[in-house]
Amino acid sequence: xxxxxxxxIVPGSGLFLVHCEGMxxxxxxxxxxxxxxxxxxxLRRMRRPVRVLVDLRAAHVQTPETSAVMAQGSDRVHRAxxxxxxxxxxxxxxxQVKRDVTEPQIAVFxxxxxxxxxxxxxxxxxxxxxxA
Numbered sequence: 620x621x622x623x624x625x626x627x628i629v630p631g632s633g634l635f636l637v638h639c640e641g642m643x644x645x646x647x648x649x650x651x652x653x654x655x656x657x658x659x660x661x662l663r664r665m666r667r668p669v670r671v672l673v674d675l676r677a678a679h680v681q682t683p684e685t686s687a688v689m690a691q692g693s694d695r696v697h698r699a700x701x702x703x704x705x706x707x708x709x710x711x712x713x714x715q716v717k718r719d720v721t722e723p724q725i726a727v728f729x730x731x732x733x734x735x736x737x738x739x740x741x742x743x744x745x746x747x748x749x750x751a
Contacts (some may be wrong), residue, residue, distance in 0.1 A: 622678065624651045628658060633667040634739065639678035645688045648681075652692030659696055669701040670738045674731070676706060699724060704734035 622641025628743075629636060635655070657667055681689065697703060703725045728734035 621727075622647070624648065624678075626655065626658075628649070630644040631660050633670060636671070637671060637673040639673065639675050641677070642679045642681060643685060645682075648685050648688040648692060652688075652696060653694070653721075657695055669697065671697075671701070671703040672735055672738050673703065676731075686726050693725075695706045697724065702730055702738050706731050706734045706740040 622643040624637070624639045624643050624647055626635045626637040628634065635658070662669055672721075681726070693703070702722050705725070705727045707727060708728065726737060728737070
């Protein structure tokens with residue numbers, strides 16, 4: 620099954636809504652992060668926080684190659700003051716995300732509303748997000 624990965628930015632908020640479906644290739648993942656990097660640079664110049672809500676509910680668990688590209692892209696794009704929430708369809712998604720990214724600003728959820736509330740909450744004053 621061909622997959623897709625893309626994002627939109629909620630106007631005025633700096634919130635990236637990432638939509639994932641099926642399985643994607645390592646090249647699709649690289650292209651996704653190249654687009655994200657451009658948008659993130661713009662937000663950083665404006666001194667805006669980066670918030671990302673990744674919807675994996677229609678995605679498959681990815682191949683090790685694609686997963687490695689995603690982890691590398693995440694490491695390049697995200698900083699400690701950012702916040703990234705993954706919403707997965709099953710426990711395998713959660714395991715894959717937790718294996719690939721261990722930063723405290725990244726959390727995995729089963730519920731979209733809980734994930735969005737966490738990703739949008741204010742920092743604790745030291746640039747640290749709350750815990751999921």
